[in-house]
Amino acid sequence: MHSKLPHIGTTIFTVMSKLAEDEGAINLSQGFPGFGADSELLELVGKYTLKGYNQYPPMAGILGLRLKLAEKTQLTQGYFPDPEREVTIVSGATEALFAAASAVVRKGDEVIVLEPAYDSYEPAITLNGGKPIYVPLNEQDFSPDWERIKKAITDKTRAIFVNSPHNPSGYVWTKSDLDELAQVIRGREIFVISDEVYEHITFDGKKHHSIGYHPELREKTFVCGSFGKTFHVTGWKIGYCIAPPEMTTEFRKIHQYLTFTTVTPMQYALAEYLEKPDRYLSIPDFYQKKRDLFNSGLSQTDFQFRSSAGSFFQLVNYGHLSKMPDRELATRMTKELKVACIPVSVFYSDKKDNQVLRFCFAKEESELLEALDRLKDLNRILA
Numbered sequence: 001m002h003s004k005l006p007h008i009g010t011t012i013f014t015v016m017s018k019l020a021e022d023e024g025a026i027n028l029s030q031g032f033p034g035f036g037a038d039s040e041l042l043e044l045v046g047k048y049t050l051k052g053y054n055q056y057p058p059m060a061g062i063l064g065l066r067l068k069l070a071e072k073t074q075l076t077q078g079y080f081p082d083p084e085r086e087v088t089i090v091s092g093a094t095e096a097l098f099a100a101a102s103a104v105v106r107k108g109d110e111v112i113v114l115e116p117a118y119d120s121y122e123p124a125i126t127l128n129g130g131k132p133i134y135v136p137l138n139e140q141d142f143s144p145d146w147e148r149i150k151k152a153i154t155d156k157t158r159a160i161f162v163n164s165p166h167n168p169s170g171y172v173w174t175k176s177d178l179d180e181l182a183q184v185i186r187g188r189e190i191f192v193i194s195d196e197v198y199e200h201i202t203f204d205g206k207k208h209h210s211i212g213y214h215p216e217l218r219e220k221t222f223v224c225g226s227f228g229k230t231f232h233v234t235g236w237k238i239g240y241c242i243a244p245p246e247m248t249t250e251f252r253k254i255h256q257y258l259t260f261t262t263v264t265p266m267q268y269a270l271a272e273y274l275e276k277p278d279r280y281l282s283i284p285d286f287y288q289k290k291r292d293l294f295n296s297g298l299s300q301t302d303f304q305f306r307s308s309a310g311s312f313f314q315l316v317n318y319g320h321l322s323k324m325p326d327r328e329l330a331t332r333m334t335k336e337l338k339v340a341c342i343p344v345s346v347f348y349s350d351k352k353d354n355q356v357l358r359f360c361f362a363k364e365e366s367e368l369l370e371a372l373d374r375l376k377d378l379n380r381i382l383a
Contacts, residue, residue: 005123012119012346016330020340026363026371029330029340031167031313033232034363038279041231044269057264059256061089061240065267068274069240075277076199077213085245088252089267091259093197093226093239098124099258100193100222100241101159103250105130109158114144116168116347118195121161130158134349141306142169146180153184159191162211165198165310168347168358172206172310178214185220191247192217197226197239200283202310203291212242219244222251227270230280232362236266287312287361290368294361297372302379312362315344319355322382326353332381337374 016029027034036042060066066083074080081087090096097120105111107129113121115134125132135152138145149160162181164173181192194211202208212223223242228234241251273279294314295307303316318329326343334340344356361368 004127008123012342016334016340016342019331019334023335023338023340025334025338025340026367026374027340028359028361028363028371029334029342031229031360032234032362033312034367035232037232038273041233041269041273044272045265048265048268053265053268055264057261057267059261060252061087061262062264062267062271064271065089065274068271069242072274072277072280073210073212073242076208076281077210079212079215079218081212081242082245086242086248088241088243088248088255089262090239090241090255091262092228092237093195093224094120095237095255095258096222096224096239096241097121097161097193097195098127099251099254100191100224100243101125101130102128102254103222103247104159104191106158108156110154110156111158112149112152112160113349114149114160114162115349116142116344117161118163118167119346121193121195122349131156132349133157137166137169137171139354142166142171144173144177144180146184150184153188153190157188157190159193160185161193161195163195164211165196165202165208167195167198167311168313168342168344169315170308170311170313172202173209175209178209178211178217181211182214182216186216190220192221194221194223196223197229198311199225200230200280201287201312202284203288203307204309206309208310222247230283231270231273236263238262238266238270290361290363290365293365294359294368294372297369298375300372301375303375312360314359314361315356316359317354317356318378318382321379323355324382326355326357329355329381330357333375333378336381337377339371339374 013030020027066087070083101124105128109130111125211221212218226239305316330343342358345351345353
């Protein structure tokens, strides 16, 4: 066959998780929680399954869940999207990102990608005939480099992918960042595809400002989120997209021929679960305890790091210790220290290697402590 994505193989996340399984290593690589969901949420799934809510739901998602999501958006971001015309429930945020790109990207269009970047953005652009234009984030803190972004804008620019809280770095966009983005695309037909799957995972009092929070940007933005990341049920693959009515109309045209709908009883369960806001408002404290525990242990190793501001990932730098390629070190750590992580070079289009690794700390405390104890032997590999 002639491949449409000849340069793409199995994702590093699958590769490292498989290696961790084969080696019996603690898996701090792939971004999924190592603990279960709230039992009340699971009970609600059983409730609606037994009550017979097992047939196709509406294509855009059940209205009850769309309404609760709109109310959550009002509470956390200060605006109320129309549940009927602006909110769509989809089968995971990855589908939302792809459908958004498909709705606006045409053959020959340029789409800006800020890197390091999650690996699903480029295929969504390429498969829709677009050309990714890579712009590096600031290396010190992974904040947007607005001068570089401005220089990358051309008459062919159709969209820009943004991600906050950022994977892999954990950087959280500020109000100033939103204002800068609005200025950059003002007066241009440029859409924003905003990956906000870690919206409720921010630390040290930082607030997540959705791109939809900004009135000017809201008119041009697809906000893509994930119930899976928020409520520790990534395997459910339930996400959403919030966008203005005209954009939502085009988005749903794509969605209905990708997955058409999303699993029914879980939508009803989530709708009822969202009736108590503390179930998502308490999430920052929950994850900050894990971040602080993990980083306290990291400080006893030879890694250098800046504490993550959001997401459930922590980056570490080892360039002061060795110039070993990050992928080689990640593989050796999995095999020899029995701790798996992700080499950050995979998040760059040119595989730029700054000797940085990504750990996922969304795990049980005992597992994190065991991993940290094993990481104390790092120098044995680097020697």
